[in-house]
Amino acid sequence: MIKVDAISKNYAGKSVVDTISFEAHNQEILILLGTSGCGKTTTLKMINRLIETDTGHILIDGQNIRDKKIEDLRMGIGFIMQNTGLFPHYTIQENIATVPKLLKWDKKHIQNRTNELMHKLHLSTDMLVRYPHELSGGQQQRVGIIRALIANTPVLLMDEPFGALDNITKSEIHTAFKSLDELKNKTTILVTHDVQEAFELGHRIALMDKGKILQIGTPKEMIYRPKNDFVSNFFASNRLLLEHKVTTLADLEKMFHIQDIIQPTLSAQSSLSAQSTVWSALQHLSTDKHDFDRYEKLSKAFAAYRKMQIT
């Protein structure tokens, strides 16, 4: 667990981070969302002391980060950055093994862990002997993720990790990333300016502007319970999409009879479950004309649900 307590940072008299406090829990992905210059990256880098705080404290599992040797602190924190930060003079294998070598793991252990993660992120082990510049941007970013995950650190910090990728590659990596069970025992903080990404990956979102956190909450709370106009305006252009995405069939099931949609009697081909979002359910149903009625029924149920949430 990370506890950030009233931290601030000034550059040449200009306040970049202004008395921010928040907590990030175990097993959660917390998103720091905001436009560029809002202080989100500075906040993130203060956690592994790439940037030092001016005032305030940061505690990881109750221990002040300043009380630890800086190298030990950082070895306990996975860090993924926008431009991958892979060492151009190291092979993929050597890049991934950087931290384990600092931790003096034995070779066999490093090799097994590497292969396991390569597999999970859908990378061929043939790539291990290549150099970063020989890989595509998406592949490099996956390697960056593996490098940050390999030491199984309790904390993972991600600075715009998918920012440089095209949309298709990005959604592929999102899927692979979300399904990693490595994240289950970690506290993850991810910085992004991409609203959809924030909703896609975040358990909770902290929306920042001008060095302050305006609201922190679950995606649903951000959409349906905005604290002020800035928050609601921030999501305005994506609102319809986001609403569909934050609502699951399970949410609707509590109020409406949609059993037949979740477990269709006709075919077994359906991949829908109670955890599916309304967005993916509608997407799924819209592809087959036989599902026309069910599509309409789900739409109606969602419209009614939405009305209740807003009013």
Place this chain on the structure above:
Amino acid sequence: MMKQNFWTFVVEQHEKLFMQVIQHLGLTFSSLLLAIIVGIPLGILISRKEKLAHFILGTAGILQTIPSIALLGFMIPFFGIGAIPAIVALLIYALLPIIRNTYTGITGVSTNVMEAGKAMGMNSRQLLFKVQFPLAMPVIIAGIRTATVINVGVATLASFVGAGGLGEFIFGGISLNNSNMILAGAIPAAFLAIFLDQTIAFLQGLKFRNLNQWRVIGSLITIIALAYYFWPTPTSNKLKAGFTPEFMGRQDGDLGLRAIYGLYMNPKIISDAIMYKAIHEDQLDVISGYSTDGRIKAFNLKVLEDDKKIFPPYYAAPIIKSKTLLKYPDLEPVIDLLAGKINDSLMTEMNYKTDFLQQTPEKVAQDFLKSIHLYKEAGLRNAGKIRIGTKIFGEQYILAALYKMLIEGHTSYAVETKTGLGGTKICFDALVNDAIDLYPEYTGTGLLVLLNPTEENIKEVTQNPEKTYHYVQQEFKNKYGIQWLKPIGFNNAYALMMRNKDAHDQRIKSISDLKAYLSY
């Protein structure tokens, strides 16, 4: 006698050539190794302390601009002569490219990569050796490459301070008018530069991903540098001798010492600009010099008596093309005004004034002309321009100043002096190719260096100075269309000299005494 060609020279001298190449490589690599040991840590230091960067790069830059021969001269009081001052001077020239490239290479490592290293928990040492250094390596090696090429070039000047190397052939050839000798030094030097440049370029292409390869190269350089020091060198005599390259190759020089006196000195080859300084600083004990040199008096040196007469006395006289005399008809009578006016002691006195009392050659010349009532203020100078050349030692500067004042005072010709030409060959070639109109030359040099007569010829014409003068005058007129004007008066001859104190202590008066002392 067959005229020697380049290949026969190389074949004849291959042992010497090989030795010089080894010395040259040794000088280059030892200085390079030191420059790497000093330069890379300095480069790393200033990449971390930006405030120092300006100062250190500036200092290295200034050192780089000091002319090499001047730098070698400065070194003698501190490091003596031989390999050490040469290596120190080369080290100074190699420093700038190495420091600068290390600095540029390390500060050029992307901040993104550096941040990644830090974020993974690398300490500054690990960052340096695992990230910065390997990534900066191509740039650092480029710096070493530049330094190597510079050093191969500058190492030719090491022969000025008796450190050997290919400069011995190059500057010996220039002094002795021997093109084959010059080429035998210059071509290998050029090849060394190209070869080393390409070798390092190849290494640069390899990926330096860890320090092991780097260590291999480091030890390679060290081995070559060390090999140079353990290479068997001739054992030194009780007395250290330093001779000029010209003296080394002349019959009335080291060749005569060996043949007639049986005196083998194992001398260091050294430029005469530095030789006197070196004996004065006790770095040498016996040197070759000229009998009229002012520094004999200035540095309290003893000229050893040439009891077997291998250093015949020679006249000094201006030489000029016959057609120049026709073109400027007023010239010859004016130049002849000085003929016979300067005897040995007058010349030595004038040399002493410039060499030791630090008077300018112009002042010395003016004082002398006034004393013999030949001085006139320069008048109109509109009837053409005479260019006077000199070799690079004091006496010649004074003679040039005398002729300039004389000509400008007594005629309406203008005079331009081109002083300090690097040797007999350069002066003579300049005269032949009309780059200068006249310069003071010595009949002995004319005979032995420029005419290359047979041995019987030499024996016959060196019986007395007049005979030499007439022979040389005749031959130059026939061969080159060059006139020897009337002798200036003083006799100049080669001489071996020692510090007065040593000569007195060891009771050495003549060259035979020296031979006896050394073989005893």
